[in-house]
Amino acid sequence: KEKFNKPVITSGNIRNPEVAEKILAEGHADLLAMGRGLIADPEWVNKVRSGREDELRKCISCNIGCAGHRIGINRPVRCTINPEVILGEEAHTSMKVNKPVNVVVIGGGTAGLEAACTAAEVGCTTFLFEAKPYLGGLAREIAKLPAKDRINDFPNYLINRAKKLRNLYIFTNTTATMEAIENLKPDVVVNATGSTPLLPPITGLHDRVDKEDSKVLSIFGLINNIEKFNEMDLEGKKIGVIGGGAVGLDVVEYFAHKGAHVTIVERMPAVGNGMDIITKLDFMTMLKKKEVDVRVETSLLEIKDSSFIVNKDGVDEEISFDYGFVCLGMRAYSPLMASLQENFAGTNVEVVNIGDSVRARRIIEGVEEGRHITDTLKRIGAL
Template sequence: MTKYPNIFSPFKVKNMTIKNRIIMPPMGTNYAGQNGEINNDHIKYYEQRAKGGTGLIIVENAAVDFPLGSNGTTQLRIDHDSFIPALYRLTERLHKYGACVAMQINHSGASAVPERIGCQPVSASNIPSKTGGAIPRPLEKKEILDIVEKYGKAAKRVQTAGFDAVEIHAGHSYLICQFLSPIYNKRSDEFGGSLENRARFARMVIDSVRAAVGPTFPILLRISADELLEGGNTLEDTLKILEYLNDEVDIFDVSAGLNDSLQYQIDNMNLPDGWRSYMSKAVRDKFNKPTITTGNIRNPEIAEKILAEGQADLIGIGRGLIADPNWVSKVKNNQEDMIRKCISCNIGCAGHRIGLNRPIRCTVNPDTINEDAYKNKKVNKPTNVVVIGGGTAGLEAACTAAEVGCTTFLFEQKPYLGGLAKEISKLPDKNRISYLPDYLVKRAEKLKNLIIYTGTKADVKAIKNLKPDVIVNATGSKPLLPPIKGLLERIDKEGEKLYSIFGLLNNIDKFKFKNLEGKKIVVIGGGAVGLDVVEFFAERKAKVSIVEMLPMLGRDLDVITKLSMMNIIKENNVDVLTETTLVEVASDHFKVKKDDKEQNLYFDYGFVCLGMRPENSGLEELQEYFKDEAVEVINIGDSARTRKIIDGMGEGRDILLTLEKIGAM
């Protein structure tokens, strides 16, 4: 008997029976073809999640109107019958694993990008869907009726392609939401003004879809239950609006947020598991209809509790299923300790797709399409691999090498594994990052051909004795501390109040329990690490200043984290000094310079976070010693170039390419 009876109970609505309560909500991927057609890699991506036991997969939003309603560079389309055959191949494949499959249909409205669609976007009014976005033109009534009809035709295609249900997207700053929300809808006709009028377009779309698919085909409606912006719909407003939309909706998919509150739509790292389940409960209680809840749900205990307490009927795990498509099967088979949990970093998923128009990737999962297919290959001869460094890049390389049959040795100088990820996770708002090193250590412990030496510095002689075929240098990075007057002699020194990021982390408990209200904190460096320090102290009511040499803060941050950080800075009145250079360090102040003018910034505690630099001091010796041997020496992760965890993890998995290069695969 499973310890999660609610998670693994079936759920029936209309003519669809879902085998368990875990669903994959719709998330854009940029995996589709240039013309909006689904392709083989795209199908394989969804297949991995069906194979992993997911009960219902809601395929990402498909445009009902092209190009006007398209919001992505390679978004799926459902505006023409020609897309049905490939989509049928998708549903046919996923059904083989017992998964139910729905598709979300959508019109982007003002969220479309003019350069991509070749014309001005449309909306309820002339209000951009986000700050700085394109100004749309208001739709005329005839155009509204035409789009309503297109929704119905698209839903019929969904049904014809073998899907089990259809979801209408009425949230997240897309067209229907642009009619529902008072932020966007400034109309004075029958589609604007009162709640009933603002709900009219959505009501017509639902009726059009129902007429197209018939009475027994389930319809889901995704909503932003609370827009979490001043002047937007609150949860109470949405509950009133849904009185006009309840009929013919079978499941409410309860989300939150708009484009300008994106950190609540695509959850920021520091939001707790299941944080928005109170919203789905409110909808469920009022309308007595099934609801889906989402929101950083990583732990099965939380999912079970939400279901048991009647806060929702179905649990949406989105990025968590990108990170580990086998989440459901691992929970079912008592392998929870081996779940590769999403750390909510938003770098490879939202950061790639929204910020950079790239196909999605994942920090913790180096292959979102093929998953564990590499394990089916084995080395064709005895092969020894030595990995130096037990951070995330080194652990991924060591585990991957061992999983394909290499005898693998891992050296870590510290008494514990996890590297910088383990250290940064000591910050309370970054604690989810610890999921990754914790998972990698558990994965390593299960591999009998992986021998780990902690508290051990790797030297050439010891490595030579292991007869390596491949040596992986993954020794990480250290803080960048330039030769600024007064810096090196004071930072992290006894009796001083000047710290590097490691100085803070090594004293984190002291700072966590100290009364910091009103204390002057000055942070030098406006990159990711400096902003993490700002977040820590600003939330403790310190008086924080941040100094950055560039014109902007957080240049390399993903879109979600950057939006969240800028809100923290605004809400906590953080003093921001950009285009400002550190010139000298004293025990109680920094001397900085801007436009040839110098000033002193006095602090109770000062932090210098100017980035990280590679720590690879032993690499040259390794390369020199083994240059005449048949040994491949590679340098990966931050010891090659300081970047993000996602880059080191990818290079760790790429040990497979090195093994192929030496003819071992």
Template sequence: MKNYPNIFEPLTVKRMTIKNRIVMPPIGTNLAGLDGKFNTEHIAYYVQRAKGGTGLITVENACLDFPLGTNGTTQLRIDNDQYIPGLYKLTEALHAYGACVSIQLNHAGASAYPGRLNGMQQVSSSNIPSKTGGSVPRSLTKDEIYAIVRKFGEAAGRAQRAEFDCVEIHAGHSYLLSQFLSPIYNKRTDEFGGSPENRARFARLVIDEVRSVVGPFFPIGLRFSADEFMEGGNTLEDTLRNLEYLSEGVDIFNVSAALNDTLQFQIDEMNLADGWRSYMAKAVREKFGKVTITSGNIRDPRVAEKILADGEADLIAMGRGLIADPNWVEKVEHGHEHLLRKCISCNIGCADHRIAKSEPIRCTINPDVVSEDAYKQKQVKHPMNVVVIGGGTAGLEAACTAAEVGCDVHLFESKDYLGGLAREIARLPDKNRINDFPDYLIERAKTLDNLHIATGTKADVKTIDALQPDIVVNATGAKPLLPPIKGLHEEMGRENSKVFSIFDLLGDMDRWNDMVGKNIAVIGGGAVGLDVVEFFVKRGAAKVSIVEMMPMLGKDLDLITRLSMMNMVKEYGVEVHTNTALTEIAADHFKLKHAGVDADMPFAGAEFDLPFDYGFVCLGMRADQSLWPDLLSYKRETGVEVVNIGDGKIARRIINGTKEGRDILTTIAKVDQAKDKYTPRAAND
């Protein structure tokens, strides 16, 4: 705590005193019931963050006008008194750990979730969709605007009765109040459109209504997009002017950014620095003198402390950071920073799961966002030996988990370092943040005396058998997929060849520093291919081309990364060939064939050559199962449990391997129970 005096200084706002400066901002979870009520799992999720020391927890946005105002597959509701008991149970549980609790009040407007509307048309300031390709909404009438204003007040009253310490009004991120504030959406010609004052009128009415209901001593927060990062949208300067009409009656400004079409600046993409948008909060704080919250990839406590010390903000919001590590505050307070499980901003389990797939919230690096460390309470009853083959993130998670429940664990890694493919990909400058995950796993492993790690050691069945294992975990990772394409195997790996894989790039990064004037061609428009493209366009390559067999690039990417990558492709003028197959590889060009479905493409239906100075073949990864057949034979001969996890099973994302690593608990429990049943009794029993 002494190293971070500003983080741990209490802050009083009206009658609410926050014990430290760390805030969990509202992030949807898809954990609520379909009826909009809290359930046991949902409350437990928030309790973990309160137990971990978070000062202020702002519950995810709650619907105050169902169904027109709803967003998300399942969303909390606060539009009726029947929701107060569940909300009260939440505040009661979080207050028990000393956390202050707020709730975000929101109307989705044109961003309303179509699946809950029963055929109703979304509403907005005007008939402008809230995102590219979105549904066209209808304009609200004046009577409807005033009715929604009253609903905001009623919802705030319910929050106060449920013993929340604060409410936050959502006026950003392409939701209804944002749709009135932003000139991109608001094309009205009445008193709710046109001038900045008119566009701010709806939000002004809402603030006044909420204040009239909750009284003078109850804190009110306002969240908004300080810079929309879109042509024709509000800039930071515009927002500072708009806030002149909204400041009165607001106690806390939650300074966020972006709209739906610039989502990568709201749910920050991986390559944005810790605290990158604190300059926005600083500008708001300096002008209005209000308590101000900033956010933006803040993972490092030193960055958080500096932002506070420099007066750029009063509170630090860490949404994804607290999903990844609910104990962030407690670890920093007690000097355990080396054990922080820092969010890597991959945006898969927290954003893509919820927004794109309508799945419940999950985390790539935290395999249990609800129960956290509860598994450690169930120690094995019998001695148990576990052998893990592979020291990537899946193997390390399995090894640590097994050791933490009392198993004796041996992990073998053939390379001389740990971290696997995650460590390799993190060599790319824009993916460097991924390093934080293997760093955490290694530090966690160091705390476990019953976990023995051998790097630079390739294990075989003989080595494994000598340890008399009860369980063997195969976590051997993946290697590049190299299909039988003419010329591929002849060119790749040949001395002085100009054809490479991703590992050739990662293995010698300095070789590629000066790319000015070079022509780069990349085969494969998935995650790996786009990473290679990003690397070279930012190093000044004269021309970069990408070829993809499917109709679109980045089909399987999470929505944030895809937005970021498509923006990069457009910004740098990357030449894109979709619906195009690689047919042959020559020394200095790829032979391609277009499928012929895009009639306006210059190469539609044709075969053509794509020349290059350097060509990269990035057709994905495949599981490395070189040891798996031997392990299956070993299982048949000995009866030892053998499990296959991570990319060694199927090449996928880190999130899959992390979850499967934690799932070793299921196998451990099975073996432990079997020992209960079949361990011979002593002769005198």
């Protein structure tokens, strides 16, 4: 700008209006460009202009549906947090129920919140049960990791959206029971109870993981103690991570940036399987820069107090650690689903299962399935 005295446009995930204003006010640029931000929320500018900043659906920088789909696998653009990209902009807001409909949603994660908001927006009387004292589910938990804090913006958006819906009743700190569900006389019950860490029957795992004073933790063991780890001097500490998927790599990134010596173990031929190409390349760069010891085609055999026993090509090896993390993915958690199906069998009540409680996946699938509650309403003749 100074050298050529020409108007300058800048870009780079400008998400917050105050940041955009500061860039312009301080003369760093004359115009701002937005790409992913406008995929996430095409109404970003209009919402800011009209003072509706609490309604902004800010990009969470996941790169899954945009760069991952378009560049990585040459498929049409989608968006993790904006199902309207493929379903039609605000398509559901033109729909209204043609009769009174009660919808009960079990689980206040991103999938459950999307389903509840969508149902309420088309006119259903909607009730949402969440066992925890807060909403947001796994997205809220993962956002406690410093590198993942942007994810928090999505549950915040959903919560702000829910607050404006007078026909949506949310009960936190409340475990859904069959009696409570029946008392609400539902026409549709949506199960969205999410997932829990996958902890297979590996010798020593269940005796140690997330136990008091244990050095062996799951991803939740890290998240629930994140303040302690944030304050801890981890320079030179030995960290072992089992599992080279997205969760394991998040753990590696956290400790590698704090100067720890990290070893990651993955039984597949490579880490990062199933990740979008942009995020995977970032992780590969990080692993190399931080000199992470990557062990692929290596299986976990046993967990001891301060070491993992692993095997590669028939040879056992002991990997010692100051803290060890077992990140073998997530598994569906749906304790009520069988009872719901049995209880409402032969009735006119529609029971649907969405998000991670079907199969542990990503936010994008759960949100899409949450929005698809309109398909269920059509199926029962309510739209």
